[in-house]
Amino acid sequence: MEKKIILDEDAMRRSLTRMSHEIIERNKGVDNIVLVGIKTRGEFLALRMAALIKKVEGVEVECHAMNIQAWRDDLDEKYPLPEIDFSVKDKKVILVDDVLFKGRTVRAALEGILHYGRAKEVQLAVLVDRGHRELPIRADYVGKNIPSSIQETIRVKMKESDGMDCVTIERGE
Ligand SMILES: O=P(O)(O)OC[C@H]1O[C@H](OP(=O)(O)OP(=O)(O)O)[C@H](O)[C@@H]1O
Numbered sequence: 001m002e003k004k005i006i007l008d009e010d011a012m013r014r015s016l017t018r019m020s021h022e023i024i025e026r027n028k029g030v031d032n033i034v035l036v037g038i039k040t041r042g043e044f045l046a047l048r049m050a051a052l053i054k055k056v057e058g059v060e061v062e063c064h065a066m067n068i069q070a071w072r073d074d075l076d077e078k079y080p081l082p083e084i085d086f087s088v089k090d091k092k093v094i095l096v097d098d099v100l101f102k103g104r105t106v107r108a109a110l111e112g113i114l115h116y117g118r119a120k121e122v123q124l125a126v127l128v129d130r131g132h133r134e135l136p137i138r139a140d141y142v143g144k145n146i147p148s149s150i151q152e153t154i155r156v157k158m159k160e161s162d163g164m165d166c167v168t169i170e171r172g173e
């Protein structure tokens with residue numbers, strides 16, 4: 001198997017720092033913003049961006065995690081609706097995920113977010129955009145664009161779940 005590191009720990013930190021600054025700049029601050037991380041690694045990325053935003057703006061941004069399995073259109077198994085444990089009514093939601101690929105996960109997250117209230121706006125932040133969309137979905141904030149072939153796999157590892165921070169691209173057996 002061929003494996004290449006695309007982002008190491010330092011590069012990942014720099015990408016997240018830049019994205020956090022872009023969020024602040026585009027929204028002219030972070031008033032009314034709520035970060036919503038798509039489980040599993042989107043949750044950790046959202047928490048890290050909230051910490052980076054706090055360093056710059058000095059305020060705690062609201063940050064939540066969302067399990068989107070119930071709204072996926074590509075699973076045979078039916079998942080129960082998760083507990084709706086926060087509201088996005090009239091908020092600017094920033095959805096956060098690790099990899100944007102076909103766009104099915106984000107579509108499910110957009111369907112799910114409707115259950116959390118009527119957001120004023122939804123933006124999307126992803127650590128990696130690898131292309132190959134099957135739906136008209138694009139990210140507002142991208143850590144790194146990684147042109148990939150459909151046979152390749154992007155693996156995001158994070159200290160919180162995997163003991164280390166890195167993004168790799170793998171090809172073959
Ligand atoms: O744009 P898409 O084609 O939907 O792919 C992107 C999703 O795929 C991965 O999740 P995966 O379903 O592998 O689960 P994981 O988050 O538990 O790794 C990744 O974390 C994204 O959420």
Ligand SMILES: O=c1cc[nH]c(=O)[nH]1
Pocket residue numbers: 099101130152153154155156
């Ligand atoms: O390569 C891929 C495709 C979808 N999700 C990932 O995490 N990696």
